[in-house]
Amino acid sequence: xxxxxxxxELAPGTSIVLADxxxxxxxxxxxxxxxxxxxxxSSPSDAALIGQEDMIFAQNVxxxxxxxxx
Amino acid sequence: MAMKERRGYRSGLVDLPxxxxxxxxxxxxxxxxxxxxxxxxxAWLHVGHESQIPKPGDYFVSSMGEESVILCRDRAGRIHxxxxxxxxxxxxxxxYDEGSTPVFTCPYHGWSYGTDGRLVGVPYFRExxxxxxxxEKWGLVEVAQLANYKGSIWATWDPAAxxxxxxxxGFTRYLDLQLDGWDGREGQAxxxxxxxxxxxxxxxxxxxxxxxxDTYHNISHRSVxxxxxxxxxxxxxxxxxxxxxxxxxVCIPDRGHQTILYVLPADKxxxxxYLNAPIVAEYFRHCEAERRRLRGPEARxxxxxxxxxxxxxxxxxxxxxxxxxxxxxxxxTECWRWFFVDRDAPSEVKSILRDYYIRYSGPAGMTEQDxxxxxxxxxxxxxxxxxxxxxxxxxxxxxxxxxxxxxxGLRVPGDVIDLTEVQSSEQPMRNFYRRWAExxxxxxxxxxxxxxxGERKAAE
Numbered sequence: 001x002x003x004x005x006x007x008x009e010l011a012p013g014t015s016i017v018l019a020d021x022x023x024x025x026x027x028x029x030x031x032x033x034x035x036x037x038x039x040x041x042s043s044p045s046d047a048a049l050i051g052q053e054d055m056i057f058a059q060n061v062x063x064x065x066x067x068x069x070x
Numbered sequence: 071m072a073m074k075e076r077r078g079y080r081s082g083l084v085d086l087p088x089x090x091x092x093x094x095x096x097x098x099x100x101x102x103x104x105x106x107x108x109x110x111x112x113a114w115l116h117v118g119h120e121s122q123i124p125k126p127g128d129y130f131v132s133s134m135g136e137e138s139v140i141l142c143r144d145r146a147g148r149i150h151x152x153x154x155x156x157x158x159x160x161x162x163x164x165x166y167d168e169g170s171t172p173v174f175t176c177p178y179h180g181w182s183y184g185t186d187g188r189l190v191g192v193p194y195f196r197e198x199x200x201x202x203x204x205x206e207k208w209g210l211v212e213v214a215q216l217a218n219y220k221g222s223i224w225a226t227w228d229p230a231a232x233x234x235x236x237x238x239x240g241f242t243r244y245l246d247l248q249l250d251g252w253d254g255r256e257g258q259a260x261x262x263x264x265x266x267x268x269x270x271x272x273x274x275x276x277x278x279x280x281x282x283x284d285t286y287h288n289i290s291h292r293s294v295x296x297x298x299x300x301x302x303x304x305x306x307x308x309x310x311x312x313x314x315x316x317x318x319x320v321c322i323p324d325r326g327h328q329t330i331l332y333v334l335p336a337d338k339x340x341x342x343x344y345l346n347a348p349i350v351a352e353y354f355r356h357c358e359a360e361r362r363r364l365r366g367p368e369a370r371x372x373x374x375x376x377x378x379x380x381x382x383x384x385x386x387x388x389x390x391x392x393x394x395x396x397x398x399x400x401x402x403t404e405c406w407r408w409f410f411v412d413r414d415a416p417s418e419v420k421s422i423l424r425d426y427y428i429r430y431s432g433p434a435g436m437t438e439q440d441x442x443x444x445x446x447x448x449x450x451x452x453x454x455x456x457x458x459x460x461x462x463x464x465x466x467x468x469x470x471x472x473x474x475x476x477x478x479g480l481r482v483p484g485d486v487i488d489l490t491e492v493q494s495s496e497q498p499m500r501n502f503y504r505r506w507a508e509x510x511x512x513x514x515x516x517x518x519x520x521x522x523x524g525e526r527k528a529a530e
Contacts, residue, residue, distance in 0.1 A: 032175040035182050035191050055191040057180060 007058040008033045015065035018056065020045045023065065027053060034058050079104050084507040086500050089465025093452040095506075096273040102400035109380050109509045110135025112228040112518070114237045116382040116394055117141050117151050119408065120221045121260035127170045127185055133396045133404070134225065139213070140164050140174065141223055144186040149218060151225040152187050152210035163210070168264075174210070183210050220249040220257035222392075230515040238378070239521065240483050241327040244320070247373035247386040251412045252357035254364030259390075260413035262424055266432035267406050270442050272449035274381055274397040275506070277405060280441060281375050281383035281393065283319050283330040283498035285489060286466070290444055294436045299429050300388075301422075302345035306430060306437055307388040310341030311372055316477050319497050321485040324521045326505025328498035329376025329384065330489075336370065336478040343388075347422045353415060367480050377498070379505050389427040401449065407432050464503070467495030 007029075010016070014026045016038060022045070024038035036056045043049040078100035083092040095101055115134045118141045122130045129142035131154060138154035140163075154162050156176035163174040163183060173190060175182040182191030187210040192203055213225035217234035222245070224234050235242060251258030270277070280287070291306060298304045315332035322328065334340065340358050344350035362369040373386030383393040389409065396404040409427045411420045431438045451457060467487055475486035487495045512518045 028172065030172050030175070032171075032173070032177075032182075034175045034177070034180045034193075035173065037172075055182065057191070057193040059193065 005058075005061055005064060006033075007036060007061065010036065010064065011067070014067050015041065016056065016061045017063045017065060018060045019062050020060075022049070024054075024056060036061070079510045081507075081511060084503045085461070086464070086468075086504060089463060089468050089496075089500075090461040091464055091503055092461050093458045095503075096275060096449065097400060097453045097458060099400050101510075102273075102397070104510065105397070106135055108512075109506070110397070112226065112231060112509065112515070113380050114215075114217070114224050114226045114231060114234050115380075116378070116392065117223045117225050119259070119261045120149065120218060120223060121413070122168065123149070125170065127172055128168075129164065129171065129174075129185070130168045131164055131166065133394070133406070134213075134227070136397055138162060139225070140210075142185050144184070145172075146186070148186070149216065149223060150185070150187055151213045151216055151223070152183075153212075155211070156181050157189070157208045157210065181208075187212055219245065221259060222249055228515065232515065232519055236519075237325070238327065239322045239325045241322045241325060241329075241376075241378065243371070244327075244329050244331070244373060244376055244384065244386070245378070247371060248384050248390070248392060248410065251414070252354060253360035253412070254357075254362075254369065258412050258414065259410040262409040262411045262420060262427070265406050265408055266428075267404060268433035269398065270403050270405055270445055271401060272403055272445035273400055274395040274403040276445035276449060277383070277393070277395045277403060277441070278377055278381055279499045279502055280445070281385075282328045282377040282502045283375060285317075285330060286494040286496075287441075287444065290440045291437055294440065297436065299426075299436055301347065301350070301426050302343065308341075308343035308345075310343065314338050314341070315372060315490075317489045318475070318482060319471075319487040319489055319495050320482055321471070321497055321501035323485050323501065324505075324524075326379030326502055326508075327377065328501045330374035330498075331376075331482070332372035332374060333477050333480060333482065334370040334372065336367070336480070340372070344422075349416065349418050350422050353419045357412075370480055377502065379502065380509075385431075389423075389430045391427065391431050393431075401453070403445075405433075407438075464496045464499050467492065467497055468500070470495065471497050 008031055010026055012026050017023055022043040023041045026036050026038045028037040038056045039053045040049040083095050117132045118130050123143045126143050126145045129140050132139050132141050140152045140154050143149055154164055156163050158181045159178055161176045161178040163176045173182045180193040184190045189205040189208045214229040215226050217224045249259045250256050295305050300306050302308050312332050315334050318331045320329050320331045343354055376384045381395040385391050392408045394406040398404045471485040471487050475482045487497050
């Protein structure tokens, strides 16, 4: 298991993996350490979410995929 | 009388026919608690200035009575004022003084709000709430009414309060002196730098009545006058224009607003000011000429300390500032001071004015320190069991105000006392506390809008 993720450091363009296995790409990071604005790239539990933008709660982010622009 | 019945506000504590006011209204904790509901939850209160939030997402955390509020501009550019408290468990959703953000996020459980106040983020919304929480219902609490008056932002929690301009009545004339440009153009003021904030151990009404127009305490500032911090090297202000003017107390009856005012003679040009800084002197000379051209006889008015009920002070001339007296318990006030300049003024002018302003006002200002010392010790010496038995005297100049004042063709409506010879009166304080008592006794705005009652009777 990886260590805690510093949500505040994640740049737009970074992909994140969520607790339900979905993958999303960060669109904006408000820097509050609690929320990310991200667009779903995949969603095993609900395909309708793919392509949609949503607010992602920090506790739902389990790992970081490819990095975005710093 | 039974102890229990004596606890809070009661009629007679403000006894203006006798010229007396009980010390209880300054030190009594039950009266203080009643003020929060009856005054600060119903009156229009100053929140800030639009120049503090120029871009979408900008915010400034302000105060309405005891309560923290967020003044912000949403993504569409609209200005809002919200209670700074999460709807879930009440935590502050913004703990900075000012900044820019896309969302206000509660650090406790993570509820998140857009800059338009809508609840946009709820952790585990789908999982724990099963997507059933009505987000539209749980947005930030917004003020009932908001007014942008020439860039200054005012708000009230009471939907039944009259409009802000009706609340001001004839006092708009004096707020205009604060917010218009020195050259007479409307709404040219901007806030210079940040807001100075500090605590004074006194009841909020001490500074409020002081800035209502207390000219009697000038003796307190004797030392700063001797030190000569003024912008021409003497005194604490330029006094030239005042020495040739009529000096007035102007009170707006029914509203509780009041000010000192100087009225220049019809044929007089204000004497030169800011003589220690030629660029500032030239700027004001130019502005004064423009002001006379644009405003005509109205340019003869020279602003001075005044107070908009309940807790906003104006000082439109030297130094040009507004202040808020935020209650922090019966025995403590958080003082806030905004400094203003014309937004188009040259940067050298702004820089020199900034130095003068902070030399005069704020926690390090030499004049404001004198005031703080008075309020601090007056309050402390009024708290004791014995001290509370003895009212303060507010009788100075009782019965001498006129309501049809005119000087060389310029009318000044309101209750007016010409101070030029008598030097001082307590008419502004009586006007302030008359209104304070009305707020403490009235059930709602149908009783508080006393001018409407008069208008109705006149129509009948």
